[in-house]
Amino acid sequence: MVKTSKTVGRCEEFTANDVEVLGKAPLYQGFFSMVKYRFRHRLFAGGWSEPVDREMFERGHAAAMLPYDPVRDCVVMIEQFRVGAYAAGCAPWQLEIVAGIIEPEEVSEEVVRREAVEEAGLEVGELHKITRYLSSSGGCSETLDVFVGIADSRKADGIHGLPEEGEDIRVRGLSREQAYQWVESGKIENAASIIALQWLQLNYRKLQEAAQDLPLP
Incomplete structure (x- = not known):
């Protein structure tokens, strides 16, 4: 029926x-x-x-998070090879925010905290939910939960990732202004990163004010 x-x-x-x-x-x-x-x-x-x-x-569902340091007005991004970008004729090494697939019995907040450690070596404090969106609804069922997380950008350094998963990830700490300029110029090409950086550009002052009463992780 x-x-x-x-x-x-x-x-x-x-x-x-x-x-x-x-x-x-x-x-x-x-x-x-x-x-x-x-x-x-x-x-x-x-x-x-x-x-x-x-x-x-x-491909299941995923969660992504942009680490932001409101004291120094800096963000932490990661850089890694992406075969989809290569096949599309885009920059093969993409600048992204940390992200991971949500495993059974996990919630998205747990995923982004875990991935921040695995992909960037960062402990993240308070999380701010931005949105949930469909990655490509015409032929893919995946949804992404997107966050901004409070972090200490001074700890962003080195090469990370899980070798058993074929990960080779370089961590990049940079100013919020520089990151947003890369959104405007098209250097940053993936949707979750663009969404997170656009949200941050609109809300960073509120996060800076709130951070005055919160210790960094």
């Missing part, structure tokens, strides 16, 4: 209840997986679409 949304009329907002999944078949299972969906959905003009086939890239 097909469920329908409760709201009707010209301004109707469709929900998951206005989709009928006709089939779901695994295509590939590796580090990530691919699943083929067959479905139909309600149309804005009324009625239902014809059956649609789509391959879905399934």
Whole structure:
């Protein structure tokens, strides 16, 4: 039986209840997986679409965090090789914020604290949630939770990562102004980093004021 949304009329907002999944078949299972969906959905003009086939890239969900030092007005970023950037013709070594996949029974706050240690050698204090977004909703189910975390940028140095996971990560400490200039110039190309740095550019004064009453980690 097909469920329908409760709201009707010209301004109707469709929900998951206005989709009928006709089939779901695994295509590939590796580090990530691919699943083929067959479905139909309600149309804005009324009625239902014809059956649609789509391959879905399934990679779980992730969390990312920009370490920020409000005392020195500095951020900590990491640099590592990204095969997707290489294949897209972008800079193969990307400037990013720390991030990781959310494992079963984990919450996103735990993930970004763990990844800050593994990828940047940093302990992070207070976390500020920015947003949750879909990385590419047309063919991927992944969502990312994005944070800014309070940290001591003086401890940002060296090469980090887990060799058993093929990680070779260089830590970069830089001023907030420099990092935002790289957003404006296009040097920073990945969405989570751009979102976090844009949010920080709008809110850094509030974090600096709040930090006067908080010890750094």
